[in-house]
Structures are given as structure tokens and as C-alpha cells.
């Protein structure tokens with residue numbers, strides 16, 4: 631008998647077919663009755679974003695593997711999965727370059743006020759050459775402070791160094807001598823980075839250590855001309871403090887791809903600020919990259935269900 635798998639986000643048709651040749655795959659949303667009907671007998675789950683916690687796992691006693699279609703896995707309770715002998719996998723690497731493109735694009739758009747000026751043109755306000763009050767800020771030759779010099783952080787820093795001749799400061803759990811050599815990057819304390827960067831970019835995973843990492847104290851340490859970019863997870867930043875820092879002009883502007891609650895509350899003050907560029911969590915959202923993520927997630931799931939080590943296993947569990 632083929633193992634039962636719950637597919638709780640849409641995956642491309644051909645990958646669904648591949649999955650179906652190994653498993654009995656049921657596409658159903660976590661809000662549906664069908665999802666909870668299949669949960670007690672499911673051996674595998676594949677999807678993204680949905681919280682897999684103790685409560686859900688209690689309803690899935692047969693589960694062997696959870697295949698997350700994202701690199702970030704803060705939605706998974708890894709400790710609980712490991713305790714129960716359930717494999718957890720994610721999709722690193724295949725989205726690194728695309729996400730770095732998005733985050734560097736967000737940085738440029740924020741510095742050069744592109745969304746605001748796009749609205750200005752479309753509103754028919756462009757009647758003469760724009761003047762000082764609408765000027766942006768240079769990016770080239772400025773200092774980028776990267777918090778989290780992992781795969782994506784490094785790819786953003788590469789764009790900054792090679793493409794824009796930026797000076798790179800970074801703060802990370804461990805030093806990265808290769809980045810220091812290749813990008814002439816300097817490893818500094820968090821406070822030094824905050825005080826000396828023109829652009830502060832956050833690319834750490836959301837963990838108990840990084841939750842609320844950036845708040846009032848950190849915004850106050852930044853330059854008044856600093857541009858803050860968050861491409862990691864919303865909960866790394868105290869959003870109320872970010873709103874206050876933007877309102878009080880503690881920093882110049884922010885570019886955000888992620889929020890504490892997603893989708894963001896339409897009433898959020900961030901949505902009324904021209905000096906805050908807001909994207910709908912699109913770091914990896916190109917057709918090619920989303921396909922590669924789904925492909926890797928399917929491969930992880932199939933390998934795990936066949937008793938092999940999945941290519942991107944997160945926890946130390948093999949069944």
C-alpha cells in the first residue's frame with residue numbers, strides 16, 4: 631500500500647503526479663474537514679507556513695516526515711518532531727539567489743523611493759522636474775550592515791560589494807573568514823553595526839534568540855539617515871517600535887518583505903507611510919524558484935518515505 635501524504639499548499643501538476651506515483655497524495659487546505667480526516671493516517675505532509683506543533687502532531691500518530699516548502703522553518707516545532715522520530719526537511723539553496731535579488735531590489739526601491747514616485751507619476755502629479763523634497767539617497771559606496779551572513783545574507787552582500795561597491799559590515803553567530811576575504815567584509819558587534827551602517831539588513835532565521843532582536847534600543851542606535859530592511863521574519867522586529875522609529879524620524883525609511891502577522895493588518899500605520907516600502911512576502915516568489923522549491927520538497931518527502939536520508943533533512947531523525 632502506498633503511504634498517505636497530505637499536500638496542504640498547491641504544488642505544480644507534474645510534481646503532484648510524481649508524488650502520486652509514490653504516495654496516495656491528497657491536496658487539501660488545513661482549514662478543510664478533509665485535512666483533519668486524513669491526518670490520523672498520514673505518513674507525510676508537504677506545504678509551507680502552517681504551524682506544526684504538539685497539538686497537531688497528537689492528531690497525526692502515523693507521521694514520518696514533514697516537508698516544508700521554504701527554507702525558514704520557524705513554523706515547525708523541531709524539538710517535538712525529533713522527540714517523536716518525525717523527519718523535518720526544508721528547501722535551502724534553491725531560493726538563495728532569487729531572494730537576494732528581491733531583498734537588494736527592496737533596498738534600492740526604498741533608497742530611491744521608487745514605489746512612492748511611481749504613485750506620484752500615475753496620480754498625474756509629474757508636471758515639472760522633481761525637486762529636493764522627492765530626491766532619494768545613494769546606495770553605491772555606502773555601508774551595508776548585514777545581520778545574519780548566511781546563504782541569503784551573503785548573496786545580498788555579494789550584490790552590494792561587486793555591483794554597488796558598498797562597504798560591508800556583518801554580524802553573525804559565527805565569523806565568516808571567506809566573506810571577509812572575498813567581500814572585504816568586517817565582522818562587528820551588533821551595536822557597532824547599528825551605529826555605523828547606512829543600510830541595516832536583517833537576514834537571520836526566526837529563533838528564540840532572534841525574536842524581537844530589533845526594537846526601540848536598536849532603532850535609536852541607528853543613524854537618523856539609516857534605511858532598515860527586513861527580509862527574514864516579521865517577529866525578529868518589534869513592529870510597534872519600528873512604527874515609532876519611522877514616525878519619530880529615528881531612522882529615514884524602511885523596506886519590509888515580512889511582518890509579525892501575515893497578511894498585514896490593512897489598518898497598520900506602516901501602510902500609510904511613504905517612507906516604508908511594503909512587499910507581500912515575495913522573497914522567493916518567481917515561477918522558476920517556486921518550482922525548484924516544490925521539486926526539492928517533493929524529493930525530500932519521497933526519499934524520507936522510502937527510508938533514505940532526504941537531501942535537506944533538518945533534524946537528526948532517520949526512520
Ligand SMILES: NC(=O)C1=CN([C@@H]2O[C@H](COP(=O)(O)OP(=O)(O)OC[C@H]3O[C@@H](n4cnc5c(N)ncnc54)[C@H](O)[C@@H]3O)[C@@H](O)[C@H]2O)C=CC1
Nearest residue numbers: 702729778779780781782802803834835839861862913914
Ligand atoms: N522574505 C522571504 O521570502 C524569505 C525569507 N527567508 C528568511 O531568511 C532566513 C535566512 O535564510 P538562509 O540565509 O538560507 O539561512 P542560513 O541559515 O544560511 O543563514 C542564517 C544566518 O543567520 C545567522 N544567525 C542565526 N542566529 C543568529 C543570531 N542570533 N545572531 C546573529 N546571527 C544569527 C546564522 O549563523 C546564519 O549565518 C530564513 O530562515 C527565512 O526566515 C528565506 C527565504 C525567503
Ligand SMILES: O=C(O)C(=O)CO
Nearest residue numbers: 699700701702913914
Ligand atoms: O523560504 C522561506 O523561508 C520563505 O520565507 C519563502 O520562500
